[in-house]
Amino acid sequence: MVYALLLSFTNFDGLSGNWSWVGWQNYTTALHDPLVWASLRRTGLYAVIVVPLSLAGGLAFAVLLNQRIRAVGVFRTIFYLPSVVPIVATALMFKLMFDRDTGLINGILSWFGIDAVSWLIDPHAFLILVLLSLWGLGGGMVVFLAGLQAIPAELLEAASMDGAGPWRRFWHITLPLLSPMIFFQLVLSLIGTLQTLVQPLLMAPATGGNAGGAVDTGVPQGNHLYMVNVYAQFFSYQKFGYGAALLWILFLVILAVTVLVMRSSARWVYYEVDQDGAEQ
Template sequence: MSQRGWSRYSSRTFYLFVSPWVLGFLLLTAVPLAYAFGVSLTNFDGSSPRWRWVGLRNYSELLGDSAAWSALLRTIAYTAISVPLSVAGGLALAVLLNRRLRAVGLWRTIFFLPSVVPVVAMAIMWKLVLNRDAGILNAILQVVGIAPVSWLVDPMAFYSLIILTLWGLGGGMVIMLAALQGVPAELEEAATVDGASPWRVFRHITVPMISPVLFFQVVTGVIATFQIVVQPLLLAETNSIAGVGQVPQSTHLYMVQVYQEFFTSNRFGYGSAMLWVFFLVILAFTLLIQRSGRLWVHYEVDADADR
């Protein structure tokens, strides 16, 4: 009887449970994406009712926009530096805090806390720390005889942005820590008994066992760093909308350029075209990373075993 009831209502129950996600996807993702694509085919300025259909003109203009492509290259360079450092730093902290240390729970909490600080508060705090005249970092450098450094202007602004990104390693550390605790201790002990050094155990056993988690961290890190916009704006000398152009050239990333097109130039159509092209770029990099994962990601169950 229970089996008949389940077969009768299983499909209805399934759609009932997935309906919140489906509605959220349609209303918060699919519809905005379609609307943004429609806007990208117009010269809409965000407020005036006088707009007209321009077709693919915004996309053709973007192909010749050297400022947008330069910003994209800076974004790729920033991602190529910050993501490996973030993943490696989170793994190093996880390995360190996976040991039996005194007050290890306290240390884990201390390293995790920066990752839960709101991004606006974090950027403002680091702007105060990196201030050339009154920042605590330059005060420390002066004590050891180093002249004050202009951290918030070129060329140091790029490295300051990376420092700001690496300050929130705690989130990745927690994920890595969970992965390390899932590695069977028997495998590591067996390798040690066979004479393997700690480094060889870590390289040939631990890393392959947690490679799916590393893959997850790389993919999500690339997607997140490509879309960074708040930090460069708040680290700039002027934070008002009119002052977006004062963002240092080295931290004028692609999303900062998009922000400028939307809220400084009021070119909503062109900005939407930039976002759609950026979506395709991020998708291409994500697929490239997924394809490369076949070479270095190891799963306990072979995905091709049943084929």
């Protein structure tokens, strides 16, 4: 981190030894670069969509698979399996499924007389990226499932005897007791989502930049997230100093978002034991 910080104050190109100290120039350039702001806004939109859907989807699956049904272990395994598949394999699978000419999805649409859709380029590329990000809901499901099974059954039974219906029991008992796990997954999901890079690169169409790609990466504009811009600055333009500055800006953004979420947790996260160790 110290090396990256020092690098951000230089014009180092990663190859030659002819570099110099430029001070805050890289940061000033980044703050006035429309591409940086556009990619940051797009990354924020991506996080606003993916993070809530991931949390809600994982919780919904956990509630569904917490019921006493036959072969529930098999269903839990099926829902969890996609989350352990390597992201490279998952992205390539999606790319094959949504290929315009030979993809499974367009093959199914053709049965209904619907013309082939170019899913991997704008304006549909962002939608496919979101779907890819939601493919691994099983990881969050397992965490929520553990939390649901740790909730004392007597609390739910007492509420039921007092006339509370399923929705009121979920809202006033289950959800507050799950709030620490929601908080934990919210923080990790935000950090991971804001650093998304591999998925957009792997989902880029084979035609490369000529298909509406951005900054020599072949990634459509709709999927040109902040880290894609950073990747291009490093490996397409050889601007190692500028790329390091962009990474430090992202670090500060993630730090600020994380601090805001942690500060807000005092209002909505319920702990059975307070900071002094006494039960609440």
